[in-house]
Amino acid sequence: MRKLKSIPLYVKILAGMFLGIIFGLVASKIGCNQQVEDWIAPFGDIFMNMLRCVAIPLVFFSLIGGVTAVGNVSSLSQIGIRAIVLYVLTTVCAVGIGLAIVYTIHPGSVVDQSTIESMKQIYSSAVDKAVDSSSQNSSSGPLQPLVDIFPQNFFGAMGSNSNMLQIIVLAIFVGIATIMAGEKARAFSDFISSANEMTIKVIDIIMMFAPVGVFALMAQMIVENSGSADVLAALGLYMITVLLGLAILIWGFYPLLVKLFVRNFPVREFIRKMLPVQILAFTTSSSSATLPLNMEVTCRDLKVSRKTTSFVLPVGMTINMNGTSLYQAIGAVFIAEVLGFDLSFSQLLIIVLTTTISAIGTPGIPGGSIVILVMVLTSVGLPPEGLALIMGVDRPLDMARTIANVTGDATVAMMVDKHVPHTDED
Ligand code: ASP
16 A cells, blocks of 8 residues: 555556546457446546636636736736747647648548548537537627626636636636735735645646546447447548647657757656646646646646746637647648638638637637537638538547646646746745
């Protein structure tokens, strides 16, 4: 028992992941899919529910704490602007990498007509759903998304994880007000910092169950997708293209940024320390569920100050999604190629623009970008029904792009932190 305790958490999570895969494969081979759904999957759901449940308090308390720790509004806006500029630049680079790879490999040129037809049939209802929710989103004026990030009710904003942008806006306002109130807000500041500590402890407790949760999530994923082996084979080259792009981003682009801009931190350490966060991102497919661990690792292992971590990561988790943007760019070009559309240079620019902006609106949850991809496709005149082509392999790619999303957030936090003046308390 003692020995088990001394094994590092990420090794246990990794073990949970592999055992879950093996268990899922065996279960689907012997036809026990339903049993896995009934008796194993709920443990994955419990783990995800708990992680989601702490997301709002974590973002809210740590962001207020982060804002007040910065101490004055002008350095706050400097950190904020620096982070947002870096988010946008890294996203544009990610989209550029995606486009370069998809135009080198041309995965759309090898899919045959019968595959196209069968996928359109299989996934038509899922596509209809995505198109429906996308048209709901875009039915109002062009500035509606901006209006939507300003909540009209405090408890309304706090009531749903999908309101993350509203929660960020609220927390920033409250944080700024706390700075402005100075001594009079002392009790409130103390409350926030102790609430922060409590939230982190709750997360520690939840993470003790991570190996079991991850085991259940993987087993469930395997049995649910065991029927899609044919789809995987048909779309093999497309998947390789996306995975290659993500690999370049995760193990090439980010380490390069760390090497160039965070000189005093060894790149190997960066890659090693990010591993547990990446495993959790991969297994949960959700950057918001990964946020607690990402914050802990970024602060403790990547040596980013608490004030930068608590400000930059929650915001990054919501608006910075490099992996998702790369994937959307490749997906859009792939669909265009398969359906025989020739994209012009200006359409490519629109793809760069829409994928960059839409990352902001993509929720950090499994499959969060599917609805957003409808908008990207429509913006360049591609039929959203083309989505059916890539729906069947979305889950594994979602898992992989979530790794890139969370690694990008940590990288930007390291880069921003280089320029933040530090005190001993940090
Ligand atoms: N699952 C991704 C995330 O949580 C979002 C997406 O690309 O669908 O970061």
